[in-house]
Amino acid sequence: MVDPVELIANLVRIPSINPRDRAEPAETALAEHIAGWATARGMRARTEEVLDGRRNVLVELPGDDERPLLLESHLDTVETDGMTIAPFAPEVRGGRLYGRGSCDAKASLAVFLTAMARLAERGPRPRTVVLAGVVDEEHLYRGVTALRRSDLPTPAGAIVGEPTELRMVVAHKGCMRCRIEARGDAGHSSQPWGRTNAIEVAAEVVRHLQQEHAPRLDALARPLVGPPSLAVTMIEGGQGPNVLPDSCVVTVDRRTVGGEDPHAVWAQLRGELEARWPVLVHEPHIVDYSLETDPADPFARSVAASLRASGLDADPLGVGYGTDASKIALDGVPAVVFGPGxxxxxxxxxxxxxxxxxxxxxxxxxxxxxxxxxPA
Ligand SMILES: [Zn+2]
Structure with missing residues (x-):
């Protein structure tokens, strides 16, 4: 019988810190370890390069129906700076396993692999199962983006492994971040008359966003995640204490909900602001998608039924953080987020x-x- 605890410990021992923008194959040793582990238990496994030698791992267990169920989680972890425990020397204490990535998300990977190994030992296997361990979830989601482009048939359903305390998460917010640049006339600050002051324009725009734009978002509230939000998060402007500013840039962080397309949200904001003020609403520099899977979808109901069979809370949940599930759902796949921790x-x-x-x-x-x- 496969022991998931020993497996998590082995995964934690292999560092896989997201290298952010450095060109390092940070997750590849872990991807290859998983491929070897799965192959030794009768499963098919391969790795696929995403970028800079960084590789996703795909493990397949064939079943009667070739349209697969997808089990997806990420190989990368965040940094270890400031940790008070040994990051890569896993320790079991008080019923918990300690180490970097133990919770996010190597426990989920170990859960998926263990369940597949048990199925490989003794069926039934009504449907093919594919596990995807992907790179770069903690930075730019390039692993799941590559997975969507691979030749995998469109899954019948997906469980994305993240720490949800064994709840079934069906909804989370997305985001759109962009810079709004107010334009003005430069000049000597002793002569402000008749000139457009970029900082004063930006101040008007910020007040508009806060007092007129943001309150309208309440009407778009969704049952599990509430309303979208908009916050001004950065501001920069002016060249000198005695110079009229010709530019002032504010950054906004707009959180989206199910049914909102982040690019359409940007276009709407751009139209609204550029029509009234001398501003340039730049293209979004960060976009992420929201998740909203229908809890009545048969796949979601099958997960809920399994939760109930284990005596767990099967009510669908919405959360604040983003996951790979929203990218998988873009292809019409019913995706839920679930995992220990x-x-x-x-x-x-x-x-x-x-x-x-x-x-x-x-x-x-x-x-x-x-x-x-x-569903049963
Ligand atoms: Zn995670």
């Missing part, structure tokens, strides 16, 4: 995951795979 323990100085949740999560996932993602 709490987001409150992710990225922390003493990251850990409770092992009772790990074992329960294996049962939940294994049951979904055995039913082929069809």
């Amino acid at each position: 709490s987001i409150a323990n992710a990225h922390t100085a003493d990251e850990s995951v409770p092992l009772d949740e790990v074992r329960t999560a294996v049962d939940v996932v294994e049951r979904v795979l055995r039913t082929g993602g069809v």
